[in-house]
Amino acid sequence: MEKKYDALSRNFLLFTIGSFGQKVLTFLLVPLYTSLLTTEQYGLIDLISTSTTLLIPVFTANIAEAVMRFTLQDQDNREFLSIGAAVMARGTGVLAVILLLLSAVPGIPGSYLVWTFLLYLAGSGNGLYQNYVRAVGQIRMYVLSSLMQTAVMLLSNVVFLVWLNRGVDGYFLSQVLGALAGIGFLEGNLGVARKIHWKVCVKGETARVLLRYSIPTIFTALAWWINSSLDHYFVTALCGIAANGIYAVAYKIPNILGVFQGIFQQAWTLSAITEFDSQDSDGFFGKTYTYYQCTMLLICCAMILGNRVLCRILYAKEFFEAWRYVPVLLAASFFSALSGYLGSIFAAAKDTKTCAYSTVASALVNVVLNTLWIPRYGILGAACATLAAYFASWGIRVVVSRKYIRMKCSFAKDAGAYCLLLIQVVAALKGNYVVQILAAAGLAALYVREYRQAARQLLAWLAQKRKGRHT
Numbered sequence: 001m002e003k004k005y006d007a008l009s010r011n012f013l014l015f016t017i018g019s020f021g022q023k024v025l026t027f028l029l030v031p032l033y034t035s036l037l038t039t040e041q042y043g044l045i046d047l048i049s050t051s052t053t054l055l056i057p058v059f060t061a062n063i064a065e066a067v068m069r070f071t072l073q074d075q076d077n078r079e080f081l082s083i084g085a086a087v088m089a090r091g092t093g094v095l096a097v098i099l100l101l102l103s104a105v106p107g108i109p110g111s112y113l114v115w116t117f118l119l120y121l122a123g124s125g126n127g128l129y130q131n132y133v134r135a136v137g138q139i140r141m142y143v144l145s146s147l148m149q150t151a152v153m154l155l156s157n158v159v160f161l162v163w164l165n166r167g168v169d170g171y172f173l174s175q176v177l178g179a180l181a182g183i184g185f186l187e188g189n190l191g192v193a194r195k196i197h198w199k200v201c202v203k204g205e206t207a208r209v210l211l212r213y214s215i216p217t218i219f220t221a222l223a224w225w226i227n228s229s230l231d232h233y234f235v236t237a238l239c240g241i242a243a244n245g246i247y248a249v250a251y252k253i254p255n256i257l258g259v260f261q262g263i264f265q266q267a268w269t270l271s272a273i274t275e276f277d278s279q280d281s282d283g284f285f286g287k288t289y290t291y292y293q294c295t296m297l298l299i300c301c302a303m304i305l306g307n308r309v310l311c312r313i314l315y316a317k318e319f320f321e322a323w324r325y326v327p328v329l330l331a332a333s334f335f336s337a338l339s340g341y342l343g344s345i346f347a348a349a350k351d352t353k354t355c356a357y358s359t360v361a362s363a364l365v366n367v368v369l370n371t372l373w374i375p376r377y378g379i380l381g382a383a384c385a386t387l388a389a390y391f392a393s394w395g396i397r398v399v400v401s402r403k404y405i406r407m408k409c410s411f412a413k414d415a416g417a418y419c420l421l422l423i424q425v426v427a428a429l430k431g432n433y434v435v436q437i438l439a440a441a442g443l444a445a446l447y448v449r450e451y452r453q454a455a456r457q458l459l460a461w462l463a464q465k466r467k468g469r470h471t
Helices: 002-028 030-036 039-060 063-073 079-102 110-135 139-163 167-190 205-239 241-250 254-274 284-305 307-314 317-348 352-377 379-401 411-430 433-446 448-470
Strands: none
Touching (some): 030 139, 039 110, 039 205, 063 079, 063 110, 063 205, 079 110, 110 139, 139 167, 205 241, 205 352, 284 317, 284 433, 317 411, 352 379
16 A cells, blocks of 8 residues: 555646645735735626636536546557547637627627637646546646746736736736646647647547546536636625625635645646555555545645634735635635545546536535525535535535545534534634634544554655665
């Protein structure tokens, strides 16, 4: 099992280097955005960005996921990449026609449609390149391309927002240029485009296999988008675009938790696919789940305790009101992380349909609760609906995943931990620091054995690596 943890740790470290800079940059730029942009401008940016995240899986058939999954099994087969590129090209053509028709509709600014298309084009292309590079084992090139993307985004933000004061246009231009820089780096070093045969048939058997895998993931992506983004539209419609600007900023602190989740998820997906064992005979899946959960809980609790301080540092002017919604969104991010972990098991078993069903069910929960709670509780209602939806997704996947694997972990203890987390969230909303601290202390005491085991294993692993270098 040590080799499994070695591979997971190595990939996690590399993905950390590649992703951390970009994620931290996004976080550190929050004070810049909140000082230079109004709540209305930030609300508009958020709506266009979240709309683009919906368009990418729909018009690409989420084919990049299938390209990575099948290339992992056969790295010398370039047909997977070629089919992925062909599918994406067709979808992009369809989207271009739709946006062109929408440009003729009165009241829809053409610049919004142009930025939507450019963000889609850069985001989808970057996603295909990165998934393929990860699948063929070029993790270091993936890391370097991510660092290049981060550097270009940082420079572009300074030039277009601070120096030229281009506002919304400057923000979007920096996003597009960053993604294109990542694509350009990978193309220049690996020549990915030269491996694509554009005349490949997308109606052949291999294409059908890839699409049977990827099409259910469209519904997963759609449902995931509903859970993470649809409430922004509800808030805009019912509370105004300025309120959505505040709500969008409230997500920035939970996104710190999402940084760890995203990095781990990239590394874990590779391990889950290559090391899948339905009996979990060596406890690899169960132990990893437990350690991952403990770490996420610890980070989540600490951030809830420091929420007001972080908001004072990050949020300027009227954006500070966002502190009220951060604790609930942090808890939502925690259950989103656990749900994502279990989703990798479905990917390993090539059962994307069941994964889609669970996410769609949680999306329905989100829609219903948004409809009921936002008119009554405003932005807080949207945050609570998101928490309930991710909790539902996690609960469904815990039950259904037993069909494929028997993980060795204590869900009874976990249930007690989740109750303490929710108590801390409620106490944070009421401003009761004593209860918050007691709940956090209870969580730490509940998993003290796991924390000690993880520390011992980490120290032993580091000692072994140090010994290996000396020999």
